[in-house]
Amino acid sequence: MPADTRRTKRDRLAARRAAEAAARARAERRRRTVLGGAVAAVLVVVAVVVAIVVQSQRTATPDDAATPAGTVDGGTAVEVGAADAPVTLDVYEDFQCPVCASFEAEAGGTIQQLVDDGEVVVRYRPMAFLDRASSTGYSTRALNAAAVVLDRAGPEAFTRFHELLFAEQPAEGTAGLDDDRLVELAARAGATGDDVAEGIRDREFEDWTATVTDAASRAGITGTPTVLVDGVALDPGQLTAEGLAAAVAAAG
Amino acid sequence: MICATSGNRSGAGDDQRDMRWQTAGPWLATGARLLVGGVFLVAGLLKFPDPAAVERAVRAYRLLPEALVPPVAFGLPVVEVAVGLALLAGVFVRTAALASAVLLVLFLVGVGSAWARGLRIDCGCFGDGGEVGAGKTAYPAEIARDVGLLLVALALARWPASRLALGVPVRSDDHEEYVDAR
Numbered sequence: 001m002p003a004d005t006r007r008t009k010r011d012r013l014a015a016r017r018a019a020e021a022a023a024r025a026r027a028e029r030r031r032r033t034v035l036g037g038a039v040a041a042v043l044v045v046v047a048v049v050v051a052i053v054v055q056s057q058r059t060a061t062p063d064d065a066a067t068p069a070g071t072v073d074g075g076t077a078v079e080v081g082a083a084d085a086p087v088t089l090d091v092y093e094d095f096q097c098p099v100c101a102s103f104e105a106e107a108g109g110t111i112q113q114l115v116d117d118g119e120v121v122v123r124y125r126p127m128a129f130l131d132r133a134s135s136t137g138y139s140t141r142a143l144n145a146a147a148v149v150l151d152r153a154g155p156e157a158f159t160r161f162h163e164l165l166f167a168e169q170p171a172e173g174t175a176g177l178d179d180d181r182l183v184e185l186a187a188r189a190g191a192t193g194d195d196v197a198e199g200i201r202d203r204e205f206e207d208w209t210a211t212v213t214d215a216a217s218r219a220g221i222t223g224t225p226t227v228l229v230d231g232v233a234l235d236p237g238q239l240t241a242e243g244l245a246a247a248v249a250a251a252g
Numbered sequence: 253m254i255c256a257t258s259g260n261r262s263g264a265g266d267d268q269r270d271m272r273w274q275t276a277g278p279w280l281a282t283g284a285r286l287l288v289g290g291v292f293l294v295a296g297l298l299k300f301p302d303p304a305a306v307e308r309a310v311r312a313y314r315l316l317p318e319a320l321v322p323p324v325a326f327g328l329p330v331v332e333v334a335v336g337l338a339l340l341a342g343v344f345v346r347t348a349a350l351a352s353a354v355l356l357v358l359f360l361v362g363v364g365s366a367w368a369r370g371l372r373i374d375c376g377c378f379g380d381g382g383e384v385g386a387g388k389t390a391y392p393a394e395i396a397r398d399v400g401l402l403l404v405a406l407a408l409a410r411w412p413a414s415r416l417a418l419g420v421p422v423r424s425d426d427h428e429e430y431v432d433a434r
Contacts, residue, residue: 044334048330056322129308222373
């Protein structure tokens, strides 16, 4: 009988010790969890701060970034036509954008006619946001080339170059026109010489392409082509020769 | 311990079902971790190479004041990657699943409000700049994808115990955090 009691006591003691050990182990694991969680949270916060600093520096354009001659509106637009024309068209386009190419094919002649008749002044506001659609960053390369043409030969040459680029727009997912071809087209548009080729190959105005793309984003442009008639955006359905002519007539 | 099968019914059929759930549940949770974690990791990583595009995408929603656009555009990808890595590795699974659910709710609010306001934008979910060609929005598909992921994330937050996880439950019978405690 006493032996039995002793054994029961010993069992109870052992059970209690085991329970205490388990509780201690749980507490220890919980302590480690809290510690690990705190460390992980601090690491994430540090990584967020680092990312914000680094990416802000990567997206900042240098203050001395070159702006092509012949631009207006703080260097963000290329103006074509009589400045005192009754209606202003703002045309946002990307040289890699297929809908822009079809818009130019469809309505480019109408725009030219309206400019020639003195009815509109066009402000081309090029963007370069479709670099992913080619393997060589064609969007940026094409806009840089257009900036070189503008800088060396003026807005008229820019307009011709712009037409040539849309006429030869590369399919999405390809390498796009190479620099040699861009130099050839620049010459055909009226910009010739070694410094044209140099500017195209060296991406002289690459920072500027980022600046105008950012400016368009800040202006609320979220797609191309976007055409504003006296500041009012046309609906996609109006982006035809007739739609554009009607909108200009209504505005004028 | 993991599954929500009812505990107060008995019978051979229910027991078998319980057994099956106990085997399949953790594997389902592993699948959920890989799905949600994989999507978040990829979505986050794709936003690093072209920060300017992410900035434009965030701005395109027209929900944030300009001063908040860069911090959100540059900080969010880090959070996405952190959540993705935690889910893939199987550490802090419940917290990461809840965080991913919160993010998905925010994304749904953003996309839904853009749709409701008639904006023509791309969600920018995978590092694109938020721009779309004329009339090429994809709101229903974007919302369906986010709702699907949200449901999976919520289920994972409810039943986080899974196979192939680095972390182990602090206590297997409750919902405490999971951590690498091996």
